[in-house]
Amino acid sequence: MKKNSLTIILSCVAVFCFCFLSNSFAAKKKIVIGHPACLSGKYAKAGEQAVGGIKACIDWVNTNYGGVTLDGKKVPLEYKYYDCESKKESVTSLLGRLITVDKVNVVFAPYSSGLTLRGAPVSESNRMLYMDHGGANNKIFTQGFRYVVQTIGPATAYHEGTLNMIHMTDPEAKRVALAYEDSEFAKMVMEGAETHAKKLGFEIVFKRTYPKGVTDLTPLLSALKASKPDFILGGGHFEDGQLFNRQMADLDINSNALSLIAAATLPAFYEALTSMAEGVMGPSHWEYGVKYSKSEAKKVGMEWIGPGQDEFVALFKKAVGKDTIPDYHAAEAGAQVLAYVLAVEKANSFDTDTVRKALGDLTFMSFYGGWDIDDSGLQVGHSMVDVQWQDGKRIIVWPREARTGKLVYPIPTFAEKAKGKIATP
């Protein structure tokens, strides 16, 4: 009897030890992505999208892809996120918890350049990889951070595609006007546009900013009209972009092309302006409808990973529990998951320095487009897409591998639009 009891006790201990050890082993066998997400506060909309995009791609990696291949075994991804309320104080405190308590393997930065910068010193001091999907400011990558890696395209690259497209479509066009909001973001975008325009041989015939919350652009637009530009790049936010377009119509200022950042890609822009918005363009990091695919990747000699566009959209809807199309915030955050997965697989490790090196060598394409970073971690492989309003629909006109329609150039004049002419190629 005694012997039996002893055997039972020893068996129980053995089972307990086995369970404990196997659990500990299993606990190590997962890769955790940490994220101080902006689920409330001023960046809540972008933050919710980002969380949905990350969940969708993690779901794809764990179910369709079978997990991350590490030492020949498939390791699942886990996602740990907290709400930073779009506030810098919360970013650092939650980052500290993610790194030291939750022991995550990588941290995804919160939305915006400011919040990304706030967390960077903490992640650097903890030797933690810090992936940026919402901070477009180029200066983040001139500060000497070693572990910050960007997925979102830099602000200076916003209009590169637009300028390349116009340069190829109309080699005669030389005169560019830049009129934009006096904000950190718009200034950086236009600084990049100016540099790239000069590189392509364009002449900047007009360059002026307007204050945030502007209610009348008439004086600025009148001066712009006098400079007789071939095309115009402008904007800053939705309200001023809409005002810009409306007052251009009032003053009958016509040009071959008009591209407005932040405003023109939104459905509300066309709803507010209707026919006045015909032919107006805007750059975007990603738009539903892009044609990036495995075959496109093969054509340009790039590796492909991740779900196709429609699969991503379906996974996103499942993740957020709503029947809604994701925007570019979701796509870029999702693509970041794929970049990390590929880098871990190539490095065959989740050690920070090894993965950082692998990310530096990595070039691939996903539903989001190309991905490649330079030595500082700045994204150089992702092209912005250019969207143009044609007959009330958002048509992706650039880059060629992603486009869903041809560019309308020159766009109809405001007088023609008032008579019902629509922008069709």
Add this chain to the structure above:
Amino acid sequence: MKTISKYYPLLPVLAVYFIMFLVGKNVSGMWQLVAMLLFYCALGQAFNIFLGMTGYVDFGYVAFMGVGTYGMAVTITQLAHVEGLGFLVITIGFLMALLFSTLLSLAVGAVALRLKGAYFAIATIGVNEGLRFFIEGARIWNGSEGLIFMAELNQILGRKTASALATFWADIMVLFIAMSAAYVTLLFMRSKIGYALTALREDEEAAKVMGINVTKYKIIAFITSACFAGLLGAASWALKTPYVFPPEVFEIHYTIEAIIIVLLGGAGTLLGPVIGGLIYGLSKYYLSIYMPGFQLLIFAPIIIVIIVIFPEGIIGMLKNRFKDTSLARFII
């Protein structure tokens, strides 16, 4: 003995800060949380010097933090190329933060402190936004683009020291600012300044009739409070956050947070802002961990309940409860 007993109320304040420091240093993953709590405690304590002691609500308070941040940021960016200055740059930065916040408080105080109560509050609402538009519109200090200066900090102090400064020493500086603000509050409370401020808070007209120069004492409290805000901005927003964007350092949200912290703990009390800062910071932190995305929905009713139950703040209530006990000398 009497001189020492004057400082008894500082003991619980210092004890709380000491415990926070120990927890932050010794419990894994807690330092950044402690840093956030220290920020809220320091913010509450600095704001309490004016709001708590005069009863005036300054809605433009964040502007003093903003100019303090700029004081440090401009110093770092301008002096980065001067070799051999090292930590002297940080000292100059703090002096600039003090100078900027003093000048701004003199300018604002000279106009707004002529007004009373709600009129004063309304007059200060636009200060932070006005200053922000001025910096952006006049394009001073790099205008709307702001300043990013981690590279300059690396250049001045070396990468390792700059990193330690941003992740640890800046928080220690915030701790010293919080303790200094507590000490100055106590000095005010135990001096003629404090009695005059109490008198004007209770009834400004009566204080005037009694021969108290209320404008003088209001200005003293206003400038002192603004100086601590400037120092806090320099330490917590410039050294810990190596960038300054105008919309972020002139955000009215921080003034609202300061008001909540002071009212939660007890306006005009010494220990109140510390307790208010702790409750505010800890609630926000743990709610964001356990209920990400919904914490504000829960947090708002909690604040309302606390304010309803303790209209004089938590320390205000404790002060009344322990009025005639030996604990009374520690809780003021």
